[in-house]
Amino acid sequence: MxxxxxxxxxxxxxxxxxxxxxxxxxxxxxxxxxxxxxxxxxxxxxxxSKENLFDAIFTNLVKENTKELLKILDSDLPLKEKIQKYVEAYIGMLSANPLLVSFFMAIIHRSREKITKMTAIDHLYGTEKFSQQLVDEGKAGKIRKTDPSHFFVDMISMITFPFAIKPLIMDRNEMSEEEFAAFIEERKEHITQMLLKSLMPC
Amino acid sequence: MxxxxxxxxxxxxxxxxxxxxxxxxxxxxxxxxxxxxxxxxxxxxxxxSKENLFDAIFTNLVKENTKELLKILDSDLPLKEKIQKYVEAYIGMLSANPLLVSFFMAIIHRSREKITKMTAIDHLYGTEKFSQQLVDEGKAGKIRKTDPSHFFVDMISMITFPFAIKPLIMDRNEMSEEEFAAFIEERKEHITQMLLKSLMPC
DNA sequence: GTCTATAAAGGGATAGAC
DNA sequence: GTCTATCCCTTTATAGAC
CATH class of the missing domain: 1.10.10.60 (Homeodomain-like)
Incomplete structure (x- = not known):
């Protein structure tokens, strides 16, 4: 220290x-x-107390690491650009903090009862403006009509989950740390395309 | 008891x-x-010892709950039908055991070091035949050329992750238990369509 | 195979000196 | 504000009687 x-x-x-x-x-x-x-x-x-220290650390970790992400979601960017920027920024943040998702998952299991009372989780699941944007563009016929709850869950699932199961992915695909990092980097483009394709009327 | x-x-x-x-x-x-x-x-x-009991329980939980899923992945079903059946069976299984994903996530964080040595995880990430099927149909031009590693991760991310963050989803969308169950039920069709669409050449 | 009693270590938290 | 010493409780694990 x-x-x-x-x-x-x-x-x-x-x-x-x-x-x-x-x-x-x-x-x-x-x-x-x-x-x-x-x-x-x-x-x-x-x-x-230790539990009090934990609360402070949890709050700080969430707030520090979601600041940029919320800014993107609440911005006036056009929808498709917003999705692309969000995916890229989120994966970039998690690549820099590779234990974050796994830690949060463990905390959700450990602290199920109190986690929804911790105000920091507001930062983890902010969708108001973004949801409205999805609904609006669906009504305007610019994209396929899309349920924002499912879309948002799809998006954060594909972004974050691979970090939670990193040891399994590495083991089963016989990846080195570098190869895993490359795999994750590929997912920026991959997830963006997947999400945008799901919005296409076709 | x-x-x-x-x-x-x-x-x-x-x-x-x-x-x-x-x-x-x-x-x-x-x-x-x-x-x-x-x-x-x-x-x-x-x-x-307690740790030994944990090992036995972990192995049992994985094996018991993935039996049917592996059968589907290793079957001779046509690709699209296989995906549909797998998504449905996986979500069905997790709906019946709603704490399973959250527990596994916590265990991955807790037991990072030894988890890849536990042979049970073979059951959690079995893709050989399924991967081959994806590659083959890609080459044959029946679907868009698809990286099986990404596709498999997308699939299990969208299926399982919502269970891991269930308290957040319920809180932020003000859902009751019943509404969450309905949301999850909707995802069977939603995820299947999302995955199939991503395979379309269009 | 099941029990009580207890060992041995580690945990969080605090008192009180400086 | 920082320290040592210690309290008190809980933990896992075992010994030994039945």
């Missing part, structure tokens, strides 16, 4: 990394203190 | 249910013993 950070930051960053890698329930407060280079009493001093 | 089961079964079934609901790391051996109506020493007598 770098010295030019305050203690709170050091704890926060050490815990973030450990939670992402080992999972919340397999990371002890002692692990966090050790990685942060402090003692375990300080975690309680700054964050009151 | 029913009395007409032997102790090993009672432990196995109690643990399966608890692991699915609370997660492996949030379930204690005491929880399992209590739910099974026995004492905690018997878990070690029959399964040696």
């Amino acid at each position: 770098a010295k030019n950070k305050n203690t709170e930051q050091k704890i926060f960053e050490a815990a973030t990394q450990l939670f992402l890698e080992k999972g919340v329930d397999r990371t002890s407060v002692r692990d966090i203190a050790s990685k942060a280079g402090i003692n375990l009493a300080l975690m309680n001093y700054y964050f009151r | 029913a009395k007409n089961k032997n102790t090993e079964q009672k432990i196995f079934e109690a643990a399966t249910q608890l692991f699915l609901e609370k997660g492996v790391d949030r379930t204690s051996v005491r929880d399992i013993a209590s739910k099974a109506g026995i004492n905690l020493a018997l878990m070690n007598y029959y399964f040696r």
Whole structure:
């Protein structure tokens, strides 16, 4: 841990990394203190409890990583361009944070009860303007009439799911890390085409 | 727990249910013993350790629930019919076991290191015959030339991912359990059409 | 095969000195 | 704000009686 950070930051960053890698329930407060280079009493001093620290980290991870994505969805870009930009930005973000999806999936299972009460999830599933755009263009006959709920689910499924099952994909296709990265890179164009094709009236 | 089961079964079934609901790391051996109506020493007598019990349960869950799906993928059905049957059977199976995907996602995160060594995952990602079929029909000009790796990932992403994020979908779309079930039911036809359309030469 | 009792380790959290 | 020492609880696993 770098010295030019305050203690709170050091704890926060050490815990973030450990939670992402080992999972919340397999990371002890002692692990966090050790990685942060402090003692375990300080975690309680700054964050009151491990669960409270987890809440803060979860919120931060969601907000930090979805900012750009929400901007795209809420922009005035034309529909097809918006889809292309969103897919590209989302996959780009996940490539830079390859454990994020798997971690979120684990958290949804772990914290089913409280997750919908955490306001951060607003950032994970924002569709209002985008949905309206889909409906409008469907009515105008520019695209095939499309149910926005299904379309949005299709889109985020194809974008994110491969990251969640990365170990399986790599193993079954005998891929190296580089090959997996290339596979994911291919999906930017692949998913965009798939989605746009589904919108075509034909 | 029913009395007409032997102790090993009672432990196995109690643990399966608890692991699915609370997660492996949030379930204690005491929880399992209590739910099974026995004492905690018997878990070690029959399964040696909690981790060993988990391995057995994971393997069983995968094998039991993928049997029919593999049969379809390995059958001699024509491609389009096979896709339709697979999507329908997969969604049907997951609707009957709504926590399965979320549990698997959590396990992939928890057990990244050993998961590819567990032979059960062969059952989760079997594509040989199906891949060949896609390649063959592409060469024959019956469908658009299609990369089977991407196609298979698209398919299982759209089928399974919505179950993993069920709490988010329900919350953001203000759905009841029944409405979510209906949404999922709609996806059988929706996903099939989406996949078939992507194969069309047009 | 099933039980009680307990060992041995690790967990989160806090008291109190500095 | 940071530390050491410690409390107290829960965990997994085992020993040994029945």
